[in-house]
Amino acid sequence: MSDAPKVNLPQLGLMRRFLRANGWSSQSLRNGALELFTLPGEGATALEIVLPANSTTVDADRRLMQALRTLAGLVGREIEWVAHDVAMFDFDIVRARLPDNMVLRDSVSLNVAERFLRNARRLLGSAAAAELKRSIYVEDNQIVGAEYVNRCRFGHTFRGSFGFTIESEAGPSPAALDEEPGPVPFERRVIERIAKGLATLERAALLQSHEPLIEMAAQGFNVNMLDDFTRLLGDSSAAKITFDITLTSAWPAPHGLQLVSEVPGSVLPLVDAAVSYLKPPSFSDIETIVGKVIRLETRENPADLLHEGTREIVVEGESQMRGPTLLRVKLVPHSYLVAVDAHRSGQMIKVVGLVKRSSRGNLMASAEEFSVI
Numbered sequence: 001m002s003d004a005p006k007v008n009l010p011q012l013g014l015m016r017r018f019l020r021a022n023g024w025s026s027q028s029l030r031n032g033a034l035e036l037f038t039l040p041g042e043g044a045t046a047l048e049i050v051l052p053a054n055s056t057t058v059d060a061d062r063r064l065m066q067a068l069r070t071l072a073g074l075v076g077r078e079i080e081w082v083a084h085d086v087a088m089f090d091f092d093i094v095r096a097r098l099p100d101n102m103v104l105r106d107s108v109s110l111n112v113a114e115r116f117l118r119n120a121r122r123l124l125g126s127a128a129a130a131e132l133k134r135s136i137y138v139e140d141n142q143i144v145g146a147e148y149v150n151r152c153r154f155g156h157t158f159r160g161s162f163g164f165t166i167e168s169e170a171g172p173s174p175a176a177l178d179e180e181p182g183p184v185p186f187e188r189r190v191i192e193r194i195a196k197g198l199a200t201l202e203r204a205a206l207l208q209s210h211e212p213l214i215e216m217a218a219q220g221f222n223v224n225m226l227d228d229f230t231r232l233l234g235d236s237s238a239a240k241i242t243f244d245i246t247l248t249s250a251w252p253a254p255h256g257l258q259l260v261s262e263v264p265g266s267v268l269p270l271v272d273a274a275v276s277y278l279k280p281p282s283f284s285d286i287e288t289i290v291g292k293v294i295r296l297e298t299r300e301n302p303a304d305l306l307h308e309g310t311r312e313i314v315v316e317g318e319s320q321m322r323g324p325t326l327l328r329v330k331l332v333p334h335s336y337l338v339a340v341d342a343h344r345s346g347q348m349i350k351v352v353g354l355v356k357r358s359s360r361g362n363l364m365a366s367a368e369e370f371s372v373i
Helices: 012-021 060-075 079-087 110-133 146-151 186-207 211-215 223-236 265-278 333-345
Strands: 025-029 034-040 046-052 091-097 163-169 240-246 260-264 286-298 311-319 323-330 349-354 356-358 361-364 367-372
Touching (some): 012 025, 012 034, 012 060, 012 079, 110 146, 110 163, 110 186, 110 323, 146 186, 163 186, 186 223, 186 240, 186 265, 223 240, 311 349, 323 349, 333 349, 349 361
Antiparallel strands (some): 091 240, 240 260, 286 311, 311 323, 356 361
């Protein structure tokens, strides 16, 4: 019995496109029954791969496996990783790695995972809307970007340092389909925008200045994306997140594009400053959040209505502006008593007020309205 790892063979069409996009020339053999791919080498040496015309051929799997072995030897990687690269040829990959102190036995808490994926989805939607509208602020950005987000996929997490993998379909290159080169597809431009924005966040943190974020708002993270990133990093409770982007070779990458960025939590006040500068004058921070009280916090006697003190709750709910969100709310004594009863009975509440961003997440320092619904 063989101890060799099981390899998931890629589709024949993907292998053809992968080879062509990576410099292999092709010619037909045996009246079109086979296709010979050749990669020029040093001197007279050249590598050759022979593929069948269609996947129903008896030896199709054998020839695909031989092609993978040839590619693995060429690049010096394990064959299963080469197979994965070919299978993902139509996708750009975004990996986000959390700090080791948040990881236990290659896993993180469900709350962290759920919030991260929810906020990552919003960030992708805002990136698509920003690229479509080419504006530093887009109304109804999640609606505009929804079609793109629904085509993205969540991939395997990777071992060692826990991370999330998002796969964005980039489509086959014109060269791989024997067509004239055309413009870079929209999906690739979205990922390039995200890469530029992440690199700018890293630079802003290093300089401790929000100026780079303002300067790059048209090409990188616009107001919506900056807002979404605040939630993504703040809700994760991570001191930093490392992002690593892999672009498919189906399309040439812009020269000098930074694909690995480490973004620390210290950037959040700078993001707040950039958003305050960039957001339209008509943009209102007054929000209505509907949800449930999930945490209560006070050092005072909850029933003592005469002692102001500090009374804070955490609400998990939704707002029209933010979608699903976690919100810290500071309450006056009589509203805090209402929150205690709502928490005890599991009732829904509504809170209205000005929401500010901070390194600890979203905060409503003074609720204009608080009620049970």
